């Protein structure tokens with residue numbers, strides 16, 4: 001599954017980052033490195049973009065790019 | 079090791095850090111109000127330098143380096159960060175780097191700090207937003223952080239100036255002790271080591287002279303992470319580029335990922351130590367979260383967004399009115415007084431017609447501009463601007479614009495020139511150019527004078543449903559028209575002239591903050607100053623030139639014939655003869671017709687007649703190519719030249735009194751609408767074209783902009799005017 005498949009407040013572990021080089025690099029530099037826990041925080045009212053949190057730092061990206069990031073779901077936050 | 083500046087030169091400091099860390103605030107607080115703005119050599123990115131007091135009477139020069147998440151660069155603009163840190167490509171090396179880090183996003187900010195520390199150059203870390211971090215339950219052990227990193231870490235709150243004394247002291251002390259990280263916190267893998275060694279020989283053109291091995295290695299890694307087949311770096315030595323591309327190729331064949339290795343290693347180190355420095359407590363849901371549940375709600379969120387926009391325009395046109403009236407009356411009085419006091423003649427004409435009229439026409443719009451920027455500053459400082467982008471991105475993206483294009487688009491409501499410069503925040507050329515090309519269609523503040531004048535003069539001030547002023551509604555409609563046309567143009571240009579891949583969006587939603595009155599005031603006042611000094615001088619000079627075009631030549635055979643006729647009647651029937659008054663106004667109007675401007679206006683009359691305009695409006699449109707607001711100044715000169723009654727200087731009144739050859743009002747509401755539409759779309763701003771020329775470094779783009787906007791304006795105004803007449807308005 002990918003980041004784009006998460007539901008709000010769902011958590012997952014990052015597995016691999018896809019997309020072209022500048023975007024991959026930028027996303028990893030923001031903390032999206034494989035093995036890190038990530039949580040979907042917010043979905044914009046129109047369905048895009050999505051806000052994720054990694055290590056307490058939040059960033060919003062588009063669904064299209066989130067779909068290039070493979071994750072493994074862990075748990076649902078209560 | 080590096081070139082030490084001569085003894086009496088002020089030390090040079092570079093302020094670097096992530097975006098949204100309070101960097102601008104810190105820079106302003108450290109330097110006071112004395113920043114000098116220049117450019118980096120060869121590129122058009124602004125280099126802001128201010129003088130920072132070091133606390134013991136000495137000063138240092140502080141450079142505000144553009145905020146970035148990484149030193150790795152894909153374009154010359156992004157490359158500034160590393161150039162400004164190590165001193166290359168004509169940018170001087172700083173004596174000390176001040177790394178600003180946001181305590182509430184510590185890990186990500188430390189990632190950036192690590193890259194800077196890897197360079198092995200002297201640095202101190204200003205740990206900002208400790209108040210915001212505390213509110214989010216984050217506490218940081220500054221001592222241990224500093225001990226692990228090997229450089230001083232100073233907690234600050236940029237918005238509270240008294241917290242900055244420690245930073246000044248630390249900087250002062252560090253200028254002497256030159257604290258630096260003497261080694262990397264992570265060890266490159268054998269594969270990466272081989273990559274770094276393979277390119278080392280080619281680094282000579284990319285590192286400053288006398289660089290030590292640590293700096294060479296850091297620049298080597300920078301090159302490996304920055305250079306690729308389609309980057310936009312222009313300064314990379316050819317040999318280095320070839321070697322990097324070769325290493326990237328080999329790495330990918332071996333299934334290695336150089337970017338990933340370096341980035342993961344830095345984050346692994348941060349994660350390993352984070353627990354030593356950071357304690358996170360669960361805090362009850364922050365009020366940012368609560369507010370976001372409303373402001374990002376599909377219904378309430380958009381309702382608030384639209385409501386805010388409407389409030390803004392209502393403010394611009396209702397609340398600003400008393401101030402406008404005050405300024406108008408003041409300059410009217412001044413003009414009247416000058417005319418009455420000074421002897422009649424060319425000089426007095428010049429003073430009243432060109433100078434007083436021109437200055438008045440500039441200042442009268444200051445209230446609206448200040449109000450507009452008050453809104454923008456509050457939206458930005460409060461954190462709402464990012465939410466607006468979050469709400470609107472889906473739509474922006476549909477149209478083919480970058481989500482970040484929203485900010486330049488919004489800035490374009492004030493002025494297209496800074497907005498065009500703000501497009502630099504976008505990484506790719508295509509996004510920058512596309513945004514630039516459509517920006518001038520959004521309603522900039524220079525259009526406000528024109529809109530206000532025409533709406534005030536010809537659109538009825540009646541009310542719909544008892545509350546909505548028709549004039550305000552027209553203004554709102556024009557704003558929407560501008561943005562809709564800009565978006566349509568983006569859709570068309572993005573699919574034709576500027577076809578290309580889309581850029582991923584990265585957006586941060588900062589916590590809501592109470593806007594800082596000082597930053598807001600600063601922004602508002604600086605915008606007002608820019609308008610008066612830049613737009614103002616252009617307007618003034620153009621008004622004067624146009625006054626000249628309208629005044630000369632003073633005699634032609636036609637004018638002389640009329641004057642002779644007047645003298646004859648005066649002699650035959652006495653000075654009080656009724657036909658003399660008529661002749662006088664014929665002379666004035668003939669003078670205008672015969673003037674240089676009149677000739678130009680008449681030359682374009684056949685082209686603008688189908689839009690409902692006459693040559694006088696043609697003259698003003700010609701003048702308005704210098705800058706849209708000049709239209710108002712020119713009309714002032716045009717009609718006051720034609721005005722006989724000196725006691726009635728109001729431009730609105732003059733417009734209402736203007737008649738066609740058939741004696742009907744020239745400015746019908748339909749013609750007013752056609753003129754508004756023309757001004758909404760036409761590219762009447764030299765400064766905009768100049769800015770586009772500079773940003774794109776070619777004449778092609780400004781030319782394309784001028785042609786497509788003018789054609790669009792003519793066609794749209796034609797449709798409005800002729801369509802309206804067909805439908806029986808008019």
Ligand SMILES: Nc1nc2c(ncn2[C@@H]2O[C@H](COP(=O)(O)OP(=O)(O)O)[C@@H](O)[C@H]2O)c(=O)[nH]1
Pocket residue numbers: 096097098099100101102103104145206207208209210234235236237458459460591593594597
């Ligand atoms: N609470 C708090 N807010 C701050 C601090 N420093 C800056 N801000 C606010 O953060 C916002 C962004 O600051 P700005 O200087 O524009 O950030 P930049 O994007 O890094 O230049 C503004 O609203 C500032 O008033 C701080 O230490 N604490």
